[in-house]
Amino acid sequence: MSAGALPGGPFFQYRGEELFVEDVRLADLARGHGTPLFVYSRAAMLSALAAYQRGFAGRKARIFYALKANSSLAILQVFARAGCGFDIVSGGELERVLAAGAKGSDIIFSGVGKTRAEMRRALDAGIHCFNVESEAELEVLSEVAAAMGTRAPVSLRVNPDVNPLTHPYISTGLKGNKFGIAHKEALRAYRRAAALPGLRVTGIDCHIGSQITQVSPYLDALDRVLDLVAAIESEGIALAHIDFGGGLGIVYNSEQPPAADVLWQRLLARLDARGYGDRQLMIEPGRSLVGNAGACVTEVLYLKPGEQKNFCIIDAAMNDLPRPAMYEAFHQIVPLRQGAGKPVTYDVVGPVCESGDWIGRDRKLAVQPGELLAVLSAGAYCMSMASNYNTRGRPAEVLVDGAQAHVIREREDAGDQMRKEKLLP
Numbered sequence: 394m395s396a397g398a399l400p401g402g403p404f405f406q407y408r409g410e411e412l413f414v415e416d417v418r419l420a421d422l423a424r425g426h427g428t429p430l431f432v433y434s435r436a437a438m439l440s441a442l443a444a445y446q447r448g449f450a451g452r453k454a455r456i457f458y459a460l461k462a463n464s465s466l467a468i469l470q471v472f473a474r475a476g477c478g479f480d481i482v483s484g485g486e487l488e489r490v491l492a493a494g495a496k497g498s499d500i501i502f503s504g505v506g507k508t509r510a511e512m513r514r515a516l517d518a519g520i521h522c523f524n525v526e527s528e529a530e531l532e533v534l535s536e537v538a539a540a541m542g543t544r545a546p547v548s549l550r551v552n553p554d555v556n557p558l559t560h561p562y563i564s565t566g567l568k569g570n571k572f573g574i575a576h577k578e579a580l581r582a583y584r585r586a587a588a589l590p591g592l593r594v595t596g597i598d599c600h601i602g603s604q605i606t607q608v609s610p611y612l613d614a615l616d617r618v619l620d621l622v623a624a625i626e627s628e629g630i631a632l633a634h635i636d637f638g639g640g641l642g643i644v645y646n647s648e649q650p651p652a653a654d655v656l657w658q659r660l661l662a663r664l665d666a667r668g669y670g671d672r673q674l675m676i677e678p679g680r681s682l683v684g685n686a687g688a689c690v691t692e693v694l695y696l697k698p699g700e701q702k703n704f705c706i707i708d709a710a711m712n713d714l715p716r717p718a719m720y721e722a723f724h725q726i727v728p729l730r731q732g733a734g735k736p737v738t739y740d741v742v743g744p745v746c747e748s749g750d751w752i753g754r755d756r757k758l759a760v761q762p763g764e765l766l767a768v769l770s771a772g773a774y775c776m777s778m779a780s781n782y783n784t785r786g787r788p789a790e791v792l793v794d795g796a797q798a799h800v801i802r803e804r805e806d807a808g809d810q811m812r813k814e815k816l817l818p
């Protein structure tokens with residue numbers, strides 16, 4: 394593999410034979426902090442954000458980072474300092490973004506199952522908008538807000554029924570999905586929202602899926618949403634903002650997603666053509682801001698030759714890197730030091746007692762026990778989905794900024810994991 398060809402390049406790249414993140418040798422971080430270890434590049438995140446900012450230059454637009462992709466506090470801080478708002482999906486995420494220094498008005502709240510307690514806390518914090526996903530939720534939110542003597546700002550998440558051409562588990566804008574309000578019911582839902590005493594209609598939103606690598610599903614969704622905007626506004630219900638959700642894909646292997654600025658030039662051209670170019674626009678990117686800004690560094694524990702397969706057993710597992718087990722996702726796995734040995738084909742697997750605990754299949758690697766590997770494109774939906782299965786402590790995390798490395802999360806030990814448990818009397 395040639396240098397510079399790595400996903401996450403140029404922030405993750407070989408210098409000579411050794412893999413660096415920005416100006417820091419990954420092997421030095423592994424030696425200092427142990428493995429498995431998540432390592433992030435601040436410059437990679439800001440570069441991903443800059444592509445969106447270029448795309449929106451001169452527009453009334455705001456980026457709300459969808460933090461379920463990676464909700465570590467220091468990462469939220471990076472985006473807060475860069476002027477981003479945040480798209481949350483739980484009360485826990487609300488507390489995280491407030492702890493990272495965001496204001497209530499920087500926050501929008503998505504998700505199909507908000508509880509009354511979460512609604513109250515979000516209203517107390519003065520959030521920018523609730524993205525409501527059903528008529529039942531409209532009724533409850535209105536009740537909660539009215540009881541507090543206020544009106545909740547709401548946008549309705551509509552389901553444009555377009556196929557995002559991605560993995561079924563991460564497509565969300567089809568008729569059969571649990572998300573959003575069906576296109577043909579949206580007008581009725583808006584009439585209801587406008588009539589409820591505890592609500593103030595502020596906008597419309599959609600989110601059609603994740604890891605989308607083509608422009609066409611976005612254009613189709615845009616057309617469907619604009620048709621609705623026209624219908625809703627013709628009834629005298631004004632929509633101050635239009636929110637297009639997130640979903641833009643990244644390179645894990647050989648995907649060719651559009652760059653964020655290119656995608657937005659196409660969408661803005663269509664918005665302009667239909668007369669909506671000067672609306673307040675919002676987007677909710679997650680993966681595309683952090684996915685290629687992170688890697689998981691892991692040590693090879695054992696090589697286990699087999700009759701049908703050779704196994705390379707590493708110290709990272711499905712609890713640290715859940716995407717392969719969950720979505721059969723592909724992550725590149727590369728050595729921290731490019732060796733001269735003869736490559737052997739391995740299934741790269743973790744120590745967890747599950748056959749689903751694989752990180753990569755049929756990978757050519759020239760490695761020995763004790764050597765270090767990096768699982769690339771691990772900035773999104775890895776640490777935020779990590780679990781303690783098999784009573785494995787979650788990894789430490791380091792954020793690199795130029796030649797500096799900041800520990801942003803310490804490794805969990807068994808005591809951390811047992812803290813809330815109680816023995817019987």
Ligand SMILES: *Cc1c(COP(=O)(O)O)cnc(C)c1O
Nearest residue numbers: 459503603639640677678679680
């Ligand atoms: C997950 C999610 C996002 C972010 O999706 P990405 O694919 O990570 O960009 C945005 N909006 C909503 C409502 C989501 O659920």
